[in-house]
Amino acid sequence: MTSLDNTACSPLSAPSGTARTALPLDAPASTRMLFALLLRLARGEVTIHTPAGTTHRFGPGHDAAGRGEFTFTDWRLARDVLTGGDVAFAEAYMDGRWETPDLTALLAVLAHNHAALEQAFYGRWWQQALFRLKHWLNANSKRQARKNVVAHYDLGNDFYRLWLDSTMTYSSAFFGNDLDHTLPAAQAAKYERILAELALRPSAHILEIGCGWGGFAEAAARAGHRVTALSLSDAQTAYARDRLAEAGFADRVEFRLQDYRDERGTYDAVVSIEMFEAVGEKWWPAYFRKLREALRPRGRACIQTITIAEGRFERYRTQSDFIQQYIFPGGMLASPSRLAAESERAGLDVAGALQFGRDYAETLKRWLAAFDARIGAVRAQGFDERFIRCWRFYLAYCAAGFSSGSTDVGQYTLVAR
Secondary structure, eight states: TTOOOOOSSBBBOOTTTTOOOOOOOOHHHHHHHHHHTTTTTSSEEEEEEOOOSSSEEEEEEESSEEEEEEEEOOTTHHHHHHHHHHHHHHHHHHHTEEEOHHHHHHHHHHHHHHTTTHHHHOOOOHHHHHHHHHHHHOOOOOOOOOOOHHHHHHOOOOOOOOOOOOOOSSSSOOOOTTTTSOOHHHHHHHHHHHHHHHOOOTTEEEESSOOOOHHHHHHHHHHEEEEEEEOOOHHHHHHHHHHHHTTOOOEEEEEEOOOOOOOOOEEEEEEEEEEEEGGGGGGHHHHHHHHHHHEEEEEEEEEEEEEEEEEHHHHTOOOOOOOIIIIITTTTOOOOHHHHHHHHHEEEEEEEEEEEEHHHHHHHHHHHHHHHHTTHHHHHHOHHHHHHHHHHHHHHHHHHHHHHHEEEEEEEEEEEO
16 A cells, blocks of 8 residues: 555555554655555554654554554654664664653564564664674674673662662573562572582582672572682672672682683583673684583583574674664674584583573563662663663563563583583
């Protein structure tokens, strides 16, 4: 339909009861092009309110993908999204150029329709080339890796304390079959499962690559083990040292400000919780070689990591998205099969894998709710509105990825040959 007034998921039919509203004749061609893409929505429903006051609905209606809605105030939004993809869409939100009553719900519908909207997600090739250049410049060499970590984790312990739970854990909780668990209880369950997977002898020595604020190190110390914990964040390391000292386990845990590539010790087990995402594809072989070198024969490693859906990996690895541009510079997700291949190549057999993406969606929703409840305190720490909107988009964007199945999180148990 040349007027693009269809509110349905295809130009052939519209759901009964939905209003058809034509775009104004002077609406930009870019808006018409974006609306034409939205006619491809195969799941859920998106309602859009334009600067002219018109309302347009796309998609077959309510299903498991849900419904989303947004209002934009600048006709240039469509042009920017078609050029810059999800990065431009995020930037427009950060700048207050569109609003939505439920950010997570909107992004979830779009994520469920990723295949249909691929052009809008990635934008034009020349803009992607610029994004890729920036991503390449942030690649995690030893020097750059520390800069990338500082950019994200050294925002301040007080900032993260505002919205993380009492365990100060910045990785997916494990709810099992009960989403009614408190977040601290689900985080403790995650650590317990990792320790169980390692099948450790008493007083085993564990290497932790990427120790965060010391949550796993404390759990392992309480279980009677020794831990050597590596980090590149001054703020996290200082917090973790104080935490273990206050808990009475300073003699069982050694925290080091050190790149994992510089580790030379041998251990009974290795744990790495959501650190692999920051390694970068170029260094995946080095990462798994280091795991193998650090393990005694038949020693075990447990890696908790976010993965991307198999069918999306090849396109994803040649692009750069919002997360890489604004949140985790230099990072990249592997697909489950690529992770397994890299492990096997390094001499590590995959002995078990558990995916629990639903749990991460729940974790992120709780983080976002906690963040929203403390926005006043975030402002009081000196963070501006653009940062706040960026962080809200980040948490909602990730929750949408896990709820739609575009991304997943898993615990992978590896055994050294």
